[in-house]
Each structure stands twice: as C-alpha cells, then as structure tokens.
Amino acid sequence: MTRRRDTRTGGTISRRAFLAGSAGGAALALAGCATGTDQLFSGGGSGTRITVAIVSNSQMEDAISLSYLFEQEHPGIHPDFVSLPENEARAKITADVSTQGGEFDVVMISNYETPMWSANGWLANLQPYINATPGYDAQDFLPQLRATLSHQGDLYSVPFYGESSFLMYRKDLMAKYGITMPDKPTWKQVDQIAETIHSKGLVGICMRGDPGWGENLAPMDTVINSYGGRWFDPQWQAQLTSSEVTHAVSDYVSLVQKYGEPGAPAAGFSECATLYSQGDAAMWYDATSAVSTIEDPASSKVAGKNGYAWAPTQDGRPSGWLYTWSLAIPKTCQHKQAAWDFISWMTSKSYIKTVGEKLGWSHVPPGSRFSSYQIPQYKKLSSVYGPLTLQSINATNSAHPCLQPVPYTGVQFLDIPEFQDLGTNVSEQFSAAIAGSQSVPSALSQAQKYAQAVGQTYRK
C-alpha cells in the first residue's frame, strides 16, 4: 500500500507540524545556546584568561592538547586558543595587532613579521621577561633564529619551531638505480637524478607549484638566490627579468614540468608530502620540518628509507630558507606576565621533553633549541636528519641572502610589508608558467611590473 499525499490538506497539516517542529527545534537550540554561550560569555571560572592566536599546524595542535599541563602548573591562568590556517591567522593577527585591537594576549608570528612589528612598536619587548625567568636559557635557541627575531639586540618573539629547507630522497631507490646522491647537490645534478628516476616510471622530484608567497615562492626564491638573482638592486630597481632570475625560474619550471608531480601547479606541501610519503616520488625539496610527516610510520610508507642532502645549490653557497613560527605579546596585552608565563612554558626545554614523553618523540617541535637534539631519545630518532637540520638553519644568512647586494633582508621573502601582496601576485605568475599557460619570460615580465610598482614606492 502506498500513502498518497493529500495536496489540499497536506500543506496545512505539514505546515503546522513544521511550525511546531521548528518552534521546538528553535527552543531546544536556544536552550543549547544558552548553555554553550553562557559558558563562553562567563569566561568560566576565576583567574586570568589569555587569548592565544596560533597557526593550525600539527605542532601547535599538540600544544593545545597539552595546555592542561600548563593550567596545572599555573592554576590562575587559563589560555583560550584561536587556531586558524596560516593565511587566515596571519590576516587576523595582523588586523588585530596593527589596529591595536587588543583581542589577543599571545600571537604566533614568524620571522617575517617580527622585525617589522617590533620596529613599529607593536610588540612587547620580551627581553626583560626572559632575563627574569630562571632556567629559560634563551641562548639555547639557534643563533639564526635569535637574530631574525630580535630588534636592537632584544628578542621580541621567541621561536616555537624553526626550519630551513633540504632535499629529501629515497635511499633505497638511489641504491636500486645505482645513483649516488651528493651531500651538497647542484640543481644540475638533481635534474639528472630526477630524469633517471622519471625514466623508471616514478615521479623524479616533488616541488611546490601552488601560488602563494609562502607556497611556491619559498623554494623558488632559494633557487633564485642560488643562481645569483635578486628581487631588487640597492636602488630598489626591480630585477626579475635579469638573466640570473630568468635562468633560475626556467630551470625550476622545467624540472617540475618534466619530472615533477602530476598537478604541480596546484601542489603544495600537503600534496608533495602525500606523494612522497606514499612512496611515489624519489626526491622532495621542501622544509626540514617535513620529517615529522615522512618519518612517521603511522602515515608514511617510506619512514626510515630516507636520506637527506643540503638544499640544492647553483653557486656552491648554502641556499636553504629560514623560517620560524614564534610567539610574541602584542603591546596592547593587558596580562603581559600571564602571557609570558604561557609563552615561556610553550617554548621551554621542559615542554620539548613533555611532548616527547606524552605524544611521542616524532612530535617534538624541531629546529628551535640546540638542547632538543641532545635529548637521547630525540637524538636517536633524528640521527639521520637532525644534524643536517641544525646545519641548514645555521648556514642561512637572512641579512645577506643574495650573491649581489640587495636593500632588503630575508631569504625566501623580502622583509617589507608589501611583500605579501607582491609575492602572491608573482607566485601566481610562476604557477601559471608551471601549468604551461604562459611562458617563463611572459611570467617574469608581468612579475617585473608588480615589483617595479613596489620598488617605486621605496625610491621616492
């Protein structure tokens, strides 16, 4: 038997039922809201609440999951977290700090923001807090990180983790095909190895192709630097159509197009990490922190099969990038001591040990403290990649990133406020070149126009 709808009465009955249901649902939802929002509005409990804005990378999520330990140690301080993806977090934190919004007590920023924001007077000087915290040992942070996070000799943010870039490769595949990976490979050697591997049916090398100043531009800039290229000369004349830059970008694009991952124009860290960790690629040039993904047996089929080489170079100089996610206190913060208590907990030596013991040693935030690499368990785990991570970070020179003189600092970025827009626009051109929808000279010509517009503002 089938039920037949009475279209004449059905509307009225179902409307009533619908309205009743809606009213009931609304009442329930509002009741639920009352509970939920009441908890939120009240702030829940006594003590000082601090709002922490962080980037939603796995190491930061670990910190959130362990924050109950901080609350046990500091019963009067309750951290609330705002965890957002990199781009959203950057935009939101920038809006708050630059407008003195006062929403956040602790912000996660990088070595891109710290020098500019501390010079603008937007951040609290952390040096007095560091000096007043026994056992914090700021000298234990890697010197390159300290230098890039300091203003006039004082630290304005402290590193949570740091990274450079290096070449990851499959030792088993290299042995299988009789290839010897040099300790410090050149881009030409990488090209040859990628060609050999590619001829066997595997992806030769994974390199980022997706647009974004923190995406394809990060590795691309290291290649440009290594080829002797630069964005601007000391008079802020754009140099993106120079022969060095053209050569560098052409080689990068050619390498990815010929031997790179499928869908390269849209491939970023995650896509490359997946391809490589599933055993479908022989090499991957990316952040040193990628070891957390590829050496994790739970998600990687190639854990323990990897070798590591210095970032490929063209001129023989170390070419790896330098990046760090660090924690700072905005000048507007009303609870600076509580904020510092949290920061000092999250960037302390004991936190590193806690992460290792509670979550596993592969979760340790890498590349921030020398002492992390002295912990026996972590030293053993990171024996293959740990020393090179430290060496790569220590070999960077963000004050003089290029062979020729430049008016800016920063290895894979230019430490100027305009770079977020400029870099993203330029990276879109590079991504289009990788996609083959425009030629490298055409992409560089457009990029040059963008750079000239920015350079002009500095020439005035």
Added chain:
Amino acid sequence: MTSADVAVPAAQTAEPALYTGKRAKRRSNSLTWGIVGWVVGIIFFFPVLWMVLTSFKTEAEAYTNTPHIVFSPTLSQYKAVFSSGLWPYVANSAFATIVSTILVLVLATPCAFALSLRPVKKTRDVLFFFISTKMLPVVAAIIPIYIAARDLHLLDNIFTLVILYTAMNLPIAVWMMRSFFLEVPGELLEAAEMDGAPLRRTVVEVILPIVAPGLAATALICCIFSWNEFFFAVNITATQAATVPVFLVGFISSEGLYFAQLAAAATVATLPVVLAGWIAQRQLVRGLSFGAIK
C-alpha cells in the same frame, strides 16, 4: 487478412499514428531530460558524496593520487572532530543563526507587506536601495566594521554576529517575501476588508497562511546563509563567539595532512542545514516556486 480486406478511413489511421509519434517523442524527450537531470544532479551531489566518503578515510588514504573508492572505513576522524571542542562553536552558530533569522523575519515581513500590497511612490527606489546593499563586496566594509566593533567593545561578541547576519539577510528576505506577497490575490484582501476585518487580522488570518511556505523558504535561506557565513565570523570573533565555519578551517594545516579530518568536520557542520532542508523540503519547494513563477 490483408489491408485490402478492411477499409479503414485515412483519418482514422493517421490520427493514432500521429498520437503514437507524439507520445514516443514526448517519451523520448522525457527520457532525455530525465537523463540530463540525473547527470546534473550527480554532478552537484558528487562533491558532497566525496566529502562524506573522505571523512571515513585515514589521512594517507584521503590523499592518494588515484582516489580509492574501496577502503577500510574508520571513525577516527569523527572522534578527533568531536574531541576538538566542537559544541561551543555549534552553540554560537545556532544562536547567531536562529536569532538573526527571527529578527529578519520580524523586520522583513511587514516591510515586504508594505512594499508589495501597499506600495507608495518611491517603492521601486526603496527596493533598489535594499538590493544595492548586496552589491558592495563585504571585504570592502570589513575594516570600518572591525574598527566600529573594536571601539564599541563588540569584538568577539555573538550579538555582533547577530546584528551583521540580520543586516546581511534582510534585503534578500524583503525581496523574497515581497514576491510571495505579490502572489496573494487582491480579491481576498478586498473580501476581508469588506467583511470588516482589521489590518492585523487580515495579515495574520488571511495573508500569512497563504505565504507561510514562502516564509519557511525565506527562513531556511536566511538560516543557510547565516550558518555558513565565514568572513565576518573569522574577522570579528576569536574565542568567545567563533562559529562552526571558523572551527572548520582550524583543521587546515599548511604543513601537514588534513583532508580526512576536514571532511569529517565539514560533514558534521553541514548536517544541521541538511536536516533543516529535509524537514522543510516541501515548504521550501512550494515557497520557492510560489514566489518565483509569475
């Protein structure tokens, strides 16, 4: 028997042949449109299906280059989502959605009634003004809104979202409700007036029952827009008033694998809207066609 044995008038044979041809053509057309409908439906539904499937995968499986259709399902992503403090975000979303929708209906209904059934000289200008507010990109207004909210100490406050969502949905609701009111036969209003019914009674007992499906459709559209709104939420809120879309993006990582967990969170986040749409689907379809077809 041959055709010569029975003399059939030409008109009698021609007509059924014509009917058969037309019927066959109609059936063929219907089949074609049916196939087109299914194809379009599948194309629209496929991303949703893919999201749900991905939510039951491990992160490594979610990223495989040749996507796996057959896999061992796991609930681990859902466990991670529910253990990530989802409920305060749901509560905030529900509060902002329900309260703003109620406010929109309360304000839009009399407004639309006046603009449709009691038009004045500048009605068209007023309507254009309403819809013109939707022409400004939201991003262009965010800095003044942010600074105003900051100065009024309304940052990270759920009532700020309620105000913004009400303002955001009001023009659409007025336009939608107006089109529903225009469908009400004028004779009914005249009859009610002749029977001496006051305006309030006419509205409540005559007009509202007729436009109820339209009201439901408008409410649902407002609910969907408010529930899914991300831009204001991410810029104006932090820890106290953040909504579900803000919670969702927290699973995106620039250096890690996150597709499966994000898919699980997105599936959970879409459930209330899907449920609301399913409950109100008859009203929604009637309401949308009621106002749209003239």
